[in-house]
Amino acid sequence: MSTALLERNKESKEEELSPMNQQIEKATKISVNDLNLFYGDKQALYNISIDIQEKQVTALIGPSGCGKSTFLRTLNRMNDLIDGVKISGDITIDHENIYQSHDVIQLRTKVGMVFQKPNLFPMSIYDNVAYGPRMQGIKSKRELNRIVEESLRGAAIWDEVKGRLKTSALGLSGGQQQRVCIARAIAMKPEVILMDEPTSALDPISTLKVEELIAQLKKDYTIVIVTHNMQQAARVSDKTAFFLNGEIIEYDVTKKIFSNPKDQRTEDYVTGRFG
Amino acid sequence: MSTALLERNKESKEEELSPMNQQIEKATKISVNDLNLFYGDKQALYNISIDIQEKQVTALIGPSGCGKSTFLRTLNRMNDLIDGVKISGDITIDHENIYQSHDVIQLRTKVGMVFQKPNLFPMSIYDNVAYGPRMQGIKSKRELNRIVEESLRGAAIWDEVKGRLKTSALGLSGGQQQRVCIARAIAMKPEVILMDEPTSALDPISTLKVEELIAQLKKDYTIVIVTHNMQQAARVSDKTAFFLNGEIIEYDVTKKIFSNPKDQRTEDYVTGRFG
Amino acid sequence: MASLPIENQTTNNRKSNKKKYFLENVSSKVFLFCALLSVFSLLLIIGFVFYKGSHPFIAEGYSFIDFIFGTDWVPSEDQFGIFPMIVASVYATIGALIIGVPVGLFTAIFLSELAPKSMAKIISPAVQLLAGIPSVLYGVFGLAIIVPFLQNNLGLAKGQSLLAVILVLAIMMLPTIVTVAETAIRAVPKTYREGSLALGASEIGTIFKVVVPAAKSGIMAAIVLGLGRAIGETMAVILVAGNSLIIPTSLTDSMRPLTTNIALEMGYAFGTHQEMLFATGIVLFSFILLLNFVLAKISSRGGN
Amino acid sequence: GGNNENEAGSLNEGKDTISISGSTSVGPLAEKLAFNYEENQDVNIEINQIGSSAGITNAISGVSEIGMSSRDLKPEEKESGLDETVIAYDGIVVVVHPSNKVDNLTTEQVKQIFTGKITNWKQLGGDDKEIVVVSREDGSGSRDAFQEIVGYTSGELVKSSIIASGNGNIKTTVATNEHAIGFISFEYIDESISTVKINGVEATAENVLRQKYSLSRPFLFVYKKDHLTDAGQQFIDYILSPEGQAIVSETGAISLH
Amino acid sequence: MRRFKDNLLRGLLWFSALLTVAILVVIVGYIFFKGFRLISLDFIFGDYSPTGGGGIWPMIITTIYTIVISLLIATPIGILAAVYLQEYAKQGRLVKMIRFATESLTGIPSIIYGLFGAVFFVATLKLGMSIIAASLTLTIIVLPVIIRTTEEALKTVPHQYREGSLALGATKLQTLYKVILPSAMPGILSGIILSIGRIVGESAAIFLTAGTVAAMPESIFSSARTLTVHSYLVTQEAGDIELAAAIGIVLIVIILVLNLLATFISKKLNKADY
Ligand SMILES: Nc1ncnc2c1ncn2[C@@H]1O[C@H](COP(=O)(O)OP(=O)(O)OP(=O)(O)O)[C@@H](O)[C@H]1O
Ligand SMILES: Nc1ncnc2c1ncn2[C@@H]1O[C@H](COP(=O)(O)OP(=O)(O)OP(=O)(O)O)[C@@H](O)[C@H]1O
């Protein structure tokens, strides 16, 4: 299956895209085929088709409101929660159609998510991070302690919060909260991690740490990340998809997107000449 | 009064900083003197002293949790709302001590604010933007229409929302919401605008637009902006203060901070070598 | 980061997920069952009232029009006209709303937004205490304090009056309105308040323009529940209404609301008389439906 | 069966249980009778004061063994096979506020007051004050009896009259209103209100028994013959005995003898 | 002008609150003033006798029985029903109608519930006049209150919490009892407290279903008299306001204890109380 389908925009040249894909040896983890999504009557995604490779970082970029978050949320079926959302097309993860399977829980255990706005629960920091594992039935105090510490370290926040694990998570600064959110997702040891602008609230140092973390995580995990930060996309991702008005305009290895994009609009966007 | 006081960190060299300030001719708009702030028993700001110049953009940078937001919120007394906050020291705006005056409302009309997380009210877009002016007693429909359109244009969001001004503001994407927040602040025509990472949820294009807007606004307004984005600080600000652990480590003209900082820690931070 | 072997974990998940989905299924059935049970019991009551109350009109040839618009209620002489009571109920309810709702809401706003924490901590539970005082005692209070007060200060021959009813009902609505509305207002996110204050809105402006509208749904619930409490109240009203069978024309007239009629005579009623009291219940129910409908309309209009 | 609701009875060491429900006017008297009766007998008497009609309904349906009524049975109720026993008489007394100077009325005057022909105390030799009429609810035994003896119908009752439920409420209403006039049972007379002589006759039990004082009504026990247990019958017998009737007199009601 | 309006509104807020407090003080004060003379150990703990004034211990026990049983039934059903309406049901006409009917039923006078209970629970289900029949009737009376307040409380729980939890692979059920219900606890609690008030304050519905037997109930199938019914009877027939007020004092104390207990329990249940 081809990686970037631009059914509506006939400007794309599919045959040119295919060779690029062949350079990437990794297996396909997520395969999206002809996905359309409507919020009520309003179409938010048009004919999205994309293959996302295992153990790589795939970045989604594009202007505000173009549908990046919406697309990301189809991958763990978070859009199911919104009334009036209609979806057509297929999404398979590990060759399993996630919209046909009824096991959303397993899907969401496998596909972790970090949201745009930190959304910690009104509990202690510890309980927030231990939440997922507990829901999976892990009860051993020692095991939980280990997971919590490991996850918080992984999210580069351990040192800041280790003394106040039992205090409310909502007392943390925005950046701290977001890192705890990442820790909470990591604690589940998912296979895929979806990140919706995970560092938009972070300072450069934490951002760097999270980016390092991403680089490290991708050895084991498949990561899809939405970012507004071109440098970040360039730094962390292996492949990049450029969204515009609900369509994928271009999807390719990151280097190519940033150095030599096919589409004029992509070039305009990544060089900041857009709009 | 000297601009950067590093009472606790004796490494700083005050006498060296002073000459830099003299290059800046603008008058002092906000003057902060020996400010200490406690959340309950926990001290969040230490001996902050800083002069902020009129009709300039002052950027506050520093790692997450260092107190940037906290400091920003002292300038329009938003910290008054938090229980158990204790403040010592003086802040004067236009030579008036804002903690002695009892007219917080006038202060906040004069000092607008854009928050880290978009916090639109559950009303229509129009009502959100018209909220401040209405509170000021503006009733004329035409006048309000004009203000709303102007402000939304100013925040680079007019075209996206003009068709749905009367629909709920909460249906917008994160980026869109934040720009409406900026519009809402602009609608008040304040003298000072405080921005707490106003573009952290925006895509590069909107960010650029907002930055242009900031450049334009500073002709009339004094702007204080917290940002994690070094490039942004470098692009938009005239002066930059570097915060660390609740103190100002260095405060100087932006160019100096980024090209030739005095303090090793500042250098480490702005070059991303920190931590 | 070190991790458990992924496959291992996945199979674990699969196993336990079966149980989870089962639980999920069962629980949603249980929730549905509870909802249906509630609905069922409520339907039963409605059915019961309608069954009993419609009998005279269906089987005994009484005219429903005469029932609604008749002005004479003399059960022992087979006259069943409840028009004066309908008027009385409308007046009493509207009056109680006009006094009870603003006082209750304002108190709730005060407690959640203005009152110092320590003050709210004492007053809120104290107000909730009022909710548990038996209505008989409210009636006694009304009869012993409010009625003589009106009698003496307004120079009336009798203090049992529309005004006394309105005051007692307004008082009885208070705890419900205050408690429910206070909880709703407290739940409004802080960011709204911050956003508004940062725009130079005053504390009061913020409260009325942002916080209260954001809590609209809960406030409506407070009003509706408070109203229900007031309309459904009988024991207290019996004592202060006077229960006279006239169409009230002034606040100082004594009158008999629909509910009182039911409670007053049910103890001795028999046969058609009793059924007519149930019919009174139907009218009351329709009255409440109408009122709630109007309130819902008002609130949805106010929303935009 | 007549005792189907009384699972408690079987828990109670095999004691017999008599369940009685009905009139709130008869209730207090029945409670005292039961209280004394239980002291000497191995029996458990449950008394529920829920109103005459509900008590009669219970007696018919078998929820209660005996119903208490302060009004006469309606024809339909009699048709369903109820028997009745008068256990006492209840005198009804006209009461006014203690400050009221009027202390004697003729039956005709009472009638004119309650039908709205006389509207000011002045007309009766009292102060120049509007009369506020207080009556019981339609269907109430006291009211039925009162109206029958005084001689007016429910339809004639002055419309602006205050309707109070229960003797206590009439008493409280009259006690707090100088304008008011009402009627209550003998049992509830106390110093908060003052009583009015009817046709010059004082409202006392003797005068009722001597048939000088006409305002009275019977207190009834109603039951279905086949529901009545031996214990129930014995309790009724006890009430009708001199011992039981002595208690009746003690409580302020009028004994049968 | 704006300032004037602000001050006016602020004044009104203060005025309303003061008025409410004044009403509270006057009513509670009146009850205490009227009733405190009767309060004695014997009055509370003695055995009831129809001749003396006191001995309300059996009624205290009955009152507590009815509260506990009604709450034990109504709270779970009400909360779960609200959960269904708010979290599971499709928000359509039907749900709206259910909500509407529920609300409207709060205005039906309790004597009608009482008559219903007398026909349905007492006679049809053959429970007899008993504490259980009264409790079931009371359950129906307070259900709308619990459902409605719980629904409102659920509505105020931020959507992000649900998303956050579900995205972590938690089931809806887990999300519900770990995140949503704890966050909604204050609202639910106020519903429960109002219900306690409603149960305690009820008379008509109780004397028609539990009767007025003034003796210690042997079991929940016994007929018995609650404090409120007792105070109803003494005001209605005897006009003994002092006694009613004395009972009122006891009731106020009971409610106070129960409200504190409910608050305490909900705090215990709600570990997420930050
Ligand atoms: N729940 C919703 N109902 C209706 N429309 C929605 C909803 N959520 C998003 N949209 C619309 O769908 C479009 C895509 O939104 P989305 O949040 O996916 O954008 P995005 O690319 O993530 O933007 P941003 O970078 O600002 O987060 C936008 O036009 C938005 O207004
Ligand atoms: N309400 C509060 N109560 C207690 N501590 C707080 C509160 N708000 C902030 N803090 C603490 O004060 C310190 C400074 O927080 P602040 O929000 O000012 O950081 P920041 O520099 O804005 O960080 P970020 O870049 O992550 O937004 C942090 O350690 C934070 O945990």
Ligand SMILES: [Mg+2]
């Ligand atoms: Mg987004």
Ligand SMILES: [Mg+2]
């Ligand atoms: Mg901050």
